[in-house]
Amino acid sequence: MEGIRDPQRRNVMAKPNGSKVGGLEGVVVAETALSEVDGERGRLVIGGLELEHLAPWAEVEDVASLLWDAHVPDASQKDAMRRALGRGRARAFARLESLGDALSLGDPMDSLRASLAHLPSSDTSGPDIAGAVAVFAAARVRCSAGLPPVAPDPDAPHAADYLHMLQGSPVSPAAARGLDTYLVTVADHGMNASTFAARVVTSTGSDEVSAVVAAVGALKGPLHGGAPGPVLDMLDAIGASDRAAAWLENELSSGRRIMGMGHRIYRVRDPRAEVLEQAARRLESEGRASPRLALARSVERTAEELLARRHPERALRANVEFYTAVLLEAIGIPRTAFSPTFAVGRVIGWHAHIEEQRRTGRLIRPSSIYVGPTPTATL
Numbered sequence: 242m243e244g245i246r247d248p249q250r251r252n253v254m255a256k257p258n259g260s261k262v263g264g265l266e267g268v269v270v271a272e273t274a275l276s277e278v279d280g281e282r283g284r285l286v287i288g289g290l291e292l293e294h295l296a297p298w299a300e301v302e303d304v305a306s307l308l309w310d311a312h313v314p315d316a317s318q319k320d321a322m323r324r325a326l327g328r329g330r331a332r333a334f335a336r337l338e339s340l341g342d343a344l345s346l347g348d349p350m351d352s353l354r355a356s357l358a359h360l361p362s363s364d365t366s367g368p369d370i371a372g373a374v375a376v377f378a379a380a381r382v383r384c385s386a387g388l389p390p391v392a393p394d395p396d397a398p399h400a401a402d403y404l405h406m407l408q409g410s411p412v413s414p415a416a417a418r419g420l421d422t423y424l425v426t427v428a429d430h431g432m433n434a435s436t437f438a439a440r441v442v443t444s445t446g447s448d449e450v451s452a453v454v455a456a457v458g459a460l461k462g463p464l465h466g467g468a469p470g471p472v473l474d475m476l477d478a479i480g481a482s483d484r485a486a487a488w489l490e491n492e493l494s495s496g497r498r499i500m501g502m503g504h505r506i507y508r509v510r511d512p513r514a515e516v517l518e519q520a521a522r523r524l525e526s527e528g529r530a531s532p533r534l535a536l537a538r539s540v541e542r543t544a545e546e547l548l549a550r551r552h553p554e555r556a557l558r559a560n561v562e563f564y565t566a567v568l569l570e571a572i573g574i575p576r577t578a579f580s581p582t583f584a585v586g587r588v589i590g591w592h593a594h595i596e597e598q599r600r601t602g603r604l605i606r607p608s609s610i611y612v613g614p615t616p617t618a619t620l
């Protein structure tokens with residue numbers, strides 16, 4: 242039918258010079274004091290600190306203080322944050338009974354979205370929403386394995402308690418440390434799609450639960466937070482380094498994308514990939530085998546070479562998801578829980594952006610260009 246719009250064409254339109262428009266690429270939609278992504282230099286600043294300086298020591302409680310209260314906490318402030326997050330987890334655990342069938346939904350991100358949607362819209366504190374994401378994500382893993390949920394320990398650090406609720410067994414300090422590094426590393430990342438979704442919802446005057454539900458929906462997609470499970474599937478399928486080139490070449494020739502490679506902003510290797518690779522290496526040296534690491538490094542190098550040949554105009558290097566897969570597997574998190582675990586970290590940033598949007602933002606309402614049929618006087 243002539244004149245009816247093709248939905249595929251709406252996604253990415255071509256400018257006359259061949260470059261792409263759409264996707265709000267390069268468009269500034271907000272000022273933020275929370276994080277800065279420098280794609281040319283491969284630099285990420287979270288709450289005023291460079292990721293490479295923050296990640297080696299920080300725990301979830303530190304990055305929550307940085308993003309919610311704008312300072313590095315002293316010992317008593319960190320303790321207060323730990324207890325506040327603990328209370329948030331305890332309150333969320335008390336709500337498990339009221340989640341209907343949300344925990345048994347097939348897709349873990351659908352389950353997280355549906356669980357969070359049950360929260361009353363008055364639940365707007367950072368610890369409450371962060372506690373709910375951790376408790377619901379862990380309970381879903383238990384439920385899908387036919388196991389009862391594990392109650393949170395409100396006095397425990399957030400990362401270690403999430404791991405305990407998920408695994409139901411004592412957590413090693415090395416695994417908890419690795420998870421803290423991961424959650425801190427992904428806590429915030431400029432105007433990424435899920436953060437933007439949360440800010441759009443907030444800009445209408447809506448509530449925080451609605452904003453976080455929207456953010457979870459955006460995070461689910463494989464172009465955003467849904468890639469690490471598929472990265473592990475890819476490493477499984479490749480199996481050994483000498484099979485990488487043929488496997489990857491076949492994917493590319495079939496028109497599929499290599500998961501964990503490429504980024505909208507970074508034109509160099511994603512700095513988070515480096516931090517997470519180091520964390521996986523640390524776990525390996527502490528005796529928690531990370532059998533994937535050597536294979537992952539080799540697959541990354543091969544993918545980079547093949548992508549450079551196909552796209553000499555555009556650097557497509559490893560992004561955060563590549564080593565997320567390796568690190569979370571080494572920590573002992575099942576791959577179906579990778580994306581929900583991303584949400585456990587990113588909700589810290591979502592809450593900070595929601596608050597910032599409320600304080601400083603306006604209604605976000607972009608424009609579009611109409612390319613539909615010209616209206617006629619008669620049907």
Ligand code: COA
Nearest residue numbers: 463464465468497498499500501502503504505560561562
């Ligand atoms: N594998 C193969 N080709 C890729 C690719 C990948 N991982 N990433 C980008 N490309 C190609 C695109 O197909 C496109 O080619 P074309 O111009 O011939 O159509 C070109 O590179 C530019 O890609 P574009 O879609 O404009 O990039 P983007 O900025 O919209 O996308 C990502 C960024 C992250 C969505 C994209 O790199 C991707 O899909 N990566 C894989 C999924 C992933 O790892 N997601 C997690 C992101 S943190």
